[in-house]
Amino acid sequence: MSDPEHLAILRQGVQAWNHWRQQAQPLVFWRPSPLYGQGPDLSGADLREADLAGINLDHTNLRGANLSEANLKGASLLLADLRNVNLQRANLCRARVTADLRSADLREALLAGADLRGSWLDASIRLEGVLLQDAEHGSARLAGLDWSQVKLAAIDWEQVTILGDEELLFAPSQPGDEPSALNKRLEEYERLWQYESAIRSYESLSQALQEQGLPAPATRFRERARLLRQHPEYRELRQHHRKERSLRAALDTAIALLRWGSLPGGLALASWGLALVLWQPWPGLVPLLLGMLVFVSSLFSQLRERKPAFPPSLVLAQVLATTGLVASIALFVLGPLLLVARKAGAAVSLLLSLFGGSLYLVSIFSLRSEQGSSIFARFSVISLLPLCILLLPGLLCIVGPPSSRPAMIFESLILLLLASSTFLIGRAQ
Structure with a gap:
């Protein structure tokens, strides 16, 4: 009571x-x-x-x-x-x-x-x-109502020529001051939301009426939704919003690549420098040192953001998986360098690449099973690592001896396969 x-x-x-x-x-x-x-x-x-x-x-x-x-x-x-x-x-x-x-x-x-x-x-x-x-x-105003269980035949739909959700769109606006640029954008978003709310209201009601054997009002409300979709103002707002969303998505992607790509990018730059040192030592030291600086600074920056980056209960398997991932990257770099420096043959270089690929796959799946074990557990980073290391055999194909090119091309194919596989697995999960 x-x-x-x-x-x-x-x-x-x-x-x-x-x-x-x-x-x-x-x-x-x-x-x-x-x-x-x-x-x-x-x-x-x-x-x-x-x-x-x-x-x-x-x-x-x-x-x-x-x-x-x-x-x-x-x-x-x-x-x-x-x-x-x-x-x-x-x-x-x-x-x-x-x-x-x-x-x-x-x-x-x-x-x-x-x-x-x-x-x-x-x-x-x-x-x-x-x-x-x-x-x-x-x-x-009827937006957001679930009509699936309501007996719609009890309502006289002939009296309803338009829903209040649409009436709100064309109600006279209140006089006021000239809106600022920010307020104008907010008003545009609000206007677009009102259009879409009215359209969804008509469509959900039309579907419910059709399912309950009331085709006449269902057709009438469906037509109202179609007219709203074709309204010039709505189409202009949609187009403007789509452009803004595309630009925002491109900007977010660029920022993400700059942020997460700094780790593999630093490794790739250091690899270039290491390769150039074999032919011209002093010019090669610049990209080598710069790449190492970018990699280390990015690593410490991301470790600070992830608090804690490594949980206290870090087990030996996680340490081994992270070490294996770093070792696989080193093998990818070492094989081409030994081949170009004539310290090893093509067979040894290919074996090192295959071993590095196997170690790479084992490491990333071990890290994936232990979420939060290290910053390399992100598939966004993992898929960038082979792509960035791919620049090394490509560079060596240009500056290296002709006899090393088949091995470099084969390693490039391995790296492409690893990058695409980790990217697809990350998308699927």
């Missing part, structure tokens, strides 16, 4: 009630999440024919209350519990009824201009004779 104190305040009038709601302490949700009806308790209250226009009933528990023929025009019922409530012939015009309406009795209720977005409906709700639109208050 309702709380006597809350009911006594309500009987003092809407103004006293709203003042009390403003002065009351913030709601404390004792349940795991903020559910319907966690505020004042008016459950089971007899409020027939009560004048409650403009009242604030947000979060109020009205379960089982009798509000038949009550005047709730312009009331706010955000997250209110209206289960089993009697709202026959109640005036809810322009009311905000984002509430739990399961098993509610809304027969002949006035809902013109009401905001029903996000309300919870079920099969037992009574909607016979409900009025969703009139000339004075406009049409109800």
Whole structure:
């Protein structure tokens, strides 16, 4: 039953009630999440024919209350519990009824201009004779409603020519100051959201009507959705938003490549320097030292961001996997260098490359099984490592002796295969 104190305040009038709601302490949700009806308790209250226009009933528990023929025009019922409530012939015009309406009795209720977005409906709700639109208050807003269980044949859809979600799009704007550039962008996003909300509202209602054997209103609402999609303003907003999203995605990708590519990029630069040292020692020292500096600085930077980068319970298998990954990279670099320096033959270079590839695959799968074991466990980084090391055999194919080119090409193919495989596995997972 309702709380006597809350009911006594309500009987003092809407103004006293709203003042009390403003002065009351913030709601404390004792349940795991903020559910319907966690505020004042008016459950089971007899409020027939009560004048409650403009009242604030947000979060109020009205379960089982009798509000038949009550005047709730312009009331706010955000997250209110209206289960089993009697709202026959109640005036809810322009009311905000984002509430739990399961098993509610809304027969002949006035809902013109009401905001029903996000309300919870079920099969037992009574909607016979409900009025969703009139000339004075406009049409109800119905976006986000689940119509799958509602008996839509109980509603006279001939009276509904347009939904309130679309009416909001073409309502006269309020005069104001010239908006700033930031406010203008926010207004564009809001405008696009309103269009898409209206389109989804028409489409979901049309689908539900079609499934329940009401093809005429279903076709009419589907046509309204099509007209909105073809509206020049909507198409312009969509195109502008698509361009912004593409630019933002490209910028995010570039930043990610610069951030995560600094590790393998530093290794690749150091490899170039190491290769050049064999022919021209002094010029080769510059990229060698610079690459080592980039790699070490990027490594320490990312270790600081990941706190802790290595968990205290790091086991020996994780250490071996990380060491194996670094060793495989060293083998990829060492094989071509030995071949070009004529310290080993092509067969030895290829064996080192194959062994490095096997060690690489074993290491990354070991690291993948231990999430957070090291910064190399990210597939975004792992797939970049072979691609960056691929620059070394390519460079040696140009500056090295002709006899080394078949081995360099073979190693390049191995590196390409490893890079593509780790990238595809990362995408799949």
